[in-house]
Amino acid sequence: MARYKGKYLIGAIGPITLRLTKKGVIGSIRVKDVKQTEATKRSANFFGKVVSFAGLLRANLQSLGQQDSGLMNRLNKEMMAVFQQCYDKQTGVFNFSNNYFSRLNGIDLNADSALKENLWPLPSVTLRENQLTVGISDLNIAENLKFPDGATHCKLQVLPLQFDLAGGHYRRMEMRSLLVKRNDLPLQVQDFLVEVVPGTVCVIGLGLHYYKEDNGIFVMLNKPDFSPSVLIHAGFNDGTFSETLTESVRIAYADGSESIKIITTWAGGHAGF
Template identity: 30%
Template sequence: MAIRKGKEYTGAIGDVIWRKYRKRMIAQSKAKRVKQTIETKKSATRFGIASTIAGRMRQGFRPSYSHKDGTMVNRFTTTVRSILDSCFDKPANTHTFYPDSFNRLIGFAFNEKSKLTDSFFVNIKLSIEDDALRIRIPDIAIPVQFNFPARANYCVPRISVFWFSPATGRELSRHRELNAVSNEKSILPAQEIIFEAPKGTVCVVALGLNYYYLRNDIKTPINSEKFAPSGICGAIVNPGEFPEKDMGKELYKWASHAGLKVPGTIFSDTSTPILEEDPGITAEEAMLATEMAQKKELDAAKNEKAVEVARNLKMLGLADIDIANATGLAVEEIERL
């Protein structure tokens, strides 16, 4: 059943579903019931885990990004899924995490229109020493390595750290504002921030730049949907067993989420090995999957355009059969417009 909202409809009409996508109405065919195999169920489970991890990370980073673009959620989930796939040993049904397994997240932008790397030209370095996460920010030359947009003369950088234990499903996030920065030419001295990082955890760091126009101690925000530099600037894994039984009251700071548990979690303290080929998918399969995705996207765009043309022709009073011949749509689809 479809519901009318003003001039638009949302919901199902026959075999067609009307919905809003990126501020436009689109029509798509109802998904057909597909019988899942054991392999497709396992793949769906892994996707569910990746989706949960990505979602909890986004929530943990929320204080560091004020605006995201429309594709951020999908881009982020896809990246996390690719990381888990690269760590997955299909025959053994295990995931092996190395210290640099999550490095693929570094440089991820929460808003593609306003990347952190377009405003902040500094490499933040992460290390773990004696179960302590050290975040080192080198000297920064203003404005060469730290750009200010027009009208902004003041910036408050904010760091967010998200930890999770893939073996136990525990998670924790912490946030800290760095020293405020003015747009006057200067050299910011290096900083080091230290957090605890228990063994058996994945640590990911995000940075957001909050710009203001400061005058008479009044801060006027400059950030907007089009300009809000933020992104992930570091990731590292502390291998070992999560010390759940030895943490005492500290454990209460760590939330528990069953969806964060990764089956067959194994940690290694060596770097990720370089594989000659991906054992999970062949080059031919990858190419075919890419072609199918591109074809699906192209078909959806063509169908959307055809529906738009058909609707305009129907408003002009043309017969449904003539519209069908002109657009390639079925007469039944034209009748439902």
């Protein structure tokens, strides 16, 4: 309903809304309410879940290096393609027992510094009987790993993440790392083993952190436009997720008393699919 404010008429008159601004009264036509169909609602819900999951993944990968501003759009696009392939429109059910998540392999978290331009070949990843092996093959430092000017050391960071897609839970696992010197001899094969829970998607990220050593002090040389990190593996481990989400730990004190502490082992992070 419109009303007078001083000498000005403001408010709603039919489809027109009058607002008082510094330049006087401005009128605008209200847009009619848009009625969503069931298909539109499902599509919006689908998009929201995928974007939420992609955001959770990006947040957990930040420790590998600084991400560029375009990563959100790149990852959302690829993630939408993956989940659309996994979704059966007829039944409304997701099927993750496939290799569609491999589409994420090779996505750089910082497009300004592609990791493969600094380390090649990339580590191999194999999954067998709920155990994932990240293998760094014989590495000739001079030929396979590039160092920026002034860098004396490089730390290879391997971060495993596991996601229960149905229930919306996830687990960030221990970061594995390997420190190499610029003038090191060729490295022998290094394997990192990761226990993968059935019924989860396991994502492995790899980042390179460069340092300059000066009298025992390590100064990181990574910066916003040079922070190589990449997804080297994304895949579903067949089975049904049946893990307990918390653990109870008994704590004993010097005075003889005890208490129970509940530790969350699988945190809630997204809406689930």
